[in-house]
Amino acid sequence: MNLWDSYKKTVRSRLYVPDEAGRQEGVAFWRDRLFYYMALYMVPLSFLALVPGVFMSLISDVPLLAVVDLVAMVLLAFLALGKGMALATRKLIFIGIFYVLSVVLLIYLGSFGPGLLYLFAITVFVTLIYSVRMGYITVAVNLCLCAAFGVLIHFRLIHSPLVEAYDIGSWIAVSSNEIFLSTVSVLSLHLLLHGLQSTIENENKLQRELLSERKALQDALSEVRRKNLELEQFTYFASHDLQEPLTTIISLTDLQQNAETKDFLTQTEYFEYVDRASKRMRQLIHGLLEYSRIGRSSVEKSMVDFDLLLADVLADMQVRIEQAGAEISIDKLPQLLVFPLEMRQLFQNLIGNAIKFSREGTAPVVTVTAREEESHWLFKVSDNGIGISETAFEKIFIIFQRLHGRSAYEGTGIGLAYCKKIVELHGGRIWVESAVGQGSTFCFTISKETTS
Numbered sequence: 060m061n062l063w064d065s066y067k068k069t070v071r072s073r074l075y076v077p078d079e080a081g082r083q084e085g086v087a088f089w090r091d092r093l094f095y096y097m098a099l100y101m102v103p104l105s106f107l108a109l110v111p112g113v114f115m116s117l118i119s120d121v122p123l124l125a126v127v128d129l130v131a132m133v134l135l136a137f138l139a140l141g142k143g144m145a146l147a148t149r150k151l152i153f154i155g156i157f158y159v160l161s162v163v164l165l166i167y168l169g170s171f172g173p174g175l176l177y178l179f180a181i182t183v184f185v186t187l188i189y190s191v192r193m194g195y196i197t198v199a200v201n202l203c204l205c206a207a208f209g210v211l212i213h214f215r216l217i218h219s220p221l222v223e224a225y226d227i228g229s230w231i232a233v234s235s236n237e238i239f240l241s242t243v244s245v246l247s248l249h250l251l252l253h254g255l256q257s258t259i260e261n262e263n264k265l266q267r268e269l270l271s272e273r274k275a276l277q278d279a280l281s282e283v284r285r286k287n288l289e290l291e292q293f294t295y296f297a298s299h300d301l302q303e304p305l306t307t308i309i310s311l312t313d314l315q316q317n318a319e320t321k322d323f324l325t326q327t328e329y330f331e332y333v334d335r336a337s338k339r340m341r342q343l344i345h346g347l348l349e350y351s352r353i354g355r356s357s358v359e360k361s362m363v364d365f366d367l368l369l370a371d372v373l374a375d376m377q378v379r380i381e382q383a384g385a386e387i388s389i390d391k392l393p394q395l396l397v398f399p400l401e402m403r404q405l406f407q408n409l410i411g412n413a414i415k416f417s418r419e420g421t422a423p424v425v426t427v428t429a430r431e432e433e434s435h436w437l438f439k440v441s442d443n444g445i446g447i448s449e450t451a452f453e454k455i456f457i458i459f460q461r462l463h464g465r466s467a468y469e470g471t472g473i474g475l476a477y478c479k480k481i482v483e484l485h486g487g488r489i490w491v492e493s494a495v496g497q498g499s500t501f502c503f504t505i506s507k508e509t510t511s
């Protein structure tokens with residue numbers, strides 16, 4: 060690493076330059092950065108002004124000026140490279156050095172020296188590294204300083220080139236230019252920094268909006284992907300299962316048409332099988348149609364009292380419940396804004412399954428509970444039935460997926476796919492907790508959102 064790089068690194072570490080993440084703060088971030096750059100370049104560049112200054116002071120026999128110049132150089136180097144000082148202290152030393160320089164230069168060199176120029180520079184630096192308010196205060200301080208010099212000049216209180224070269228009138232004429240230029244600079248910097256700050260804030264706002272839009276877009280994209288996958292599954296299973304009764308009919312017809320196998324079934328048996336397969340086909344197509352209709356009806360969401368809804372569902376299922384000897388208990392349920400028909404279907408399917416998949420010789424016991432959570436209601440429909448193996452927890456919610464043959468438990472495998480679609484229509488999700496032989500609990504959430 061060369062000398063300049065290591066010098067830069069040291070200044071940077073001493074001044075705790077804010078990292079890039081601070082950019083969002085806007086102008087405040089750049090004030091500290093700017094001070095770092097000033098400290099960084101001012102030390103080497105100070106030789107440009109101070110070395111000739113020291114030289115001239117020695118020639119002109121003003122050794123005190125040379126001492127002040129040297130001390131200023133050392134202090135500048137100290138504030139850029141010195142250890143263990145807060146940034147605020149460094150800034151204060153920096154402004155202090157410039158004030159001392161300008162006062163000494165004014166006293167010893169009068170208008171010949173750059174004293175007034177230094178006062179002007181202080182105003183600009185303060186506005187840039189502190190704030191516009193501090194800039195205006197500096198203009199006021201400089202005004203007081205010029206007035207104090209005016210008093211010194213008017214009453215001839217000290218012996219110095221400044222006092223000797225001026226009367227009060229010409230001092231006012233000269234020094235008022237410093238005040239004029241300083242005020243104009245602070246005013247223009249004020250407008251510039253204000254404009255920059257609002258540009259940065261706007262940019263930050265746009266960036267935040269962009270990020271949240273990108274997030275929404277990504278969410279929408281993954282939702283579309285999920286739906287697409289579901290659709291693929293749906294098409295696969297629908298076409299597969301719909302072919303099953305058709306295959307039966309085709310095989311039966313083949314048997315019937317073949318001379319050798321023609322008498323394998325009696326005419327009555329043949330028609331019975333064909334009839335059964337056709338009815339199943341109709342049942343599946345009907346189920347599919349119902350499934351695709353979920354959420355498409357023109358009926359709006361309405362406030363539904365779930366106690367009444369469940370009472371209706373149970374009344375409809377009365378015969379099945381009695382035949383199975385099922386015991387059904389239902390918690391106090393809430394009122395929610397939902398699609399009433401779909402919600403009814405949901406409970407009908409879950410309670411129907413809880414009764415259907417009961418253990419042999421054990422009367423079904425079904426409980427329905429509801430618990431309020433932060434953003435939704437959590438419903439649970441539990442039974443004491445045959446239970447489900449963990450490997451099938453996801454599968455059972457796919458259309459036409461069944462875990463048992465039709466001879467064991469009648470059904471189409473559409474019910475839980477219905478339930479999933481209905482729950483998702485209400486901004487919720489559905490899952491099952493179960494173990495084989497231990498009963499099952501179907502859990503689902505319904506969003507509390509009140510808008511339809």
Ligand code: ADP
Pocket residue numbers: 408412413414416442444445446447455460461462463469470471472473474475476499
């Ligand atoms: P279906 O009841 O017509 O078979 P579902 O989609 O309602 O279709 O259910 C899919 C499968 O999930 C069922 O075939 C069954 O194997 C399993 N299942 C559903 N509910 C229960 C339950 N309460 N207990 C045990 N298994 C269940």
